Amino acid sequence: MSRGDLTNAEWDRLESFSPPGGARGGRWSGHRRVINGVLHRVRTGVQWRDLPEGFGPRETVCKRHRRWSADGTWQMPLSRIPAAEDAAGAIDRDVSVDSTAVRARRHAVGARKAAPAAVPQKGAERGTNQVDPVLRKLAVRLEAVVRPGECPGRSRGGFTTKIHLVAEGRCRPLAFALAPGHYGDGPRLERVLEQVSVPRTGAGRPRTRPDHVLADKAHTSRKNRHYLRRRGIRHTIPERLDQQRHRKNRGSRGGRPTGFDSERHKKRNTVERAVNRLKGFRAVATRYEKRAYIYLGTVTLAALTIWLRT
Known part of the structure; x- marks a missing residue:
């Protein structure tokens, strides 16, 4: 076991969310080793060809x-694990919202075709799509958060992508x-607030x-402010000076x-600390x-690791 790999307790929580594969191709083998390989790449940022041999074939x-x-396989445990925390009362429901800019490398831009919304599971017959209905719903939700396009933006520093983040009170x-x-x-x-969804462990x-x-x-x-009031969400957002002058005039x-x-x-610093945790990967x-949906999966796996180890 290398530094950063899943512990036995962490794997016990993730194992139930691992897809078994299709009937034609049989069950996937070595989920834990493959996930450890992806975690190693997310943590260190190495190229896939430089992945250590202990994690199996890089392909x-x-x-x-x-x-x-x-x-949407990565999204499923990220939605289920907070549900258990919420049932135990371990989630602070005072949330903070902010964004952070991420530098994109030159080879991360230039994608032409749109990213697929869903990929058939291993073993699916040709011409059919045997994606689980829950995963299909997550894939539609995933497609909504990576629009528009592949999310490369040009600024003074080069190509950048923004991550808009909602963090709960425990970072x-x-x-x-x-x-x-x-x-x-x-x-x-x-x-980004429309993406907040914590399932209940029971009915509801x-x-x-x-x-x-x-x-x-x-x-x-x-x-x-109108959107937050319409949903009945209390908020604390400072008003800019130009807006104050315009209102008084x-x-x-x-x-x-x-x-x-x-x-x-002052509690808004929780989202800044959550950004620091994410950028530790x-x-x-x-x-x-190059594809936005793959980068979103990388961010999702990093967030999932934070939930498992915090």
């Missing part, structure tokens, strides 16, 4: 990571979405509404001042993947 590790990023990622690096934070608030719909949302001035806008038509709790807003801090 197997690479293809399985690509397949599981496309069909663990609840939801995230990808966008080009030159996109603003405010217009993406609604989309998933929890999709946090108790409180903390964000910085980049997310302040009438549209965002309009007089009574400008509306009432927005409430702001400066003491509660080198394959997340720098984007090497």
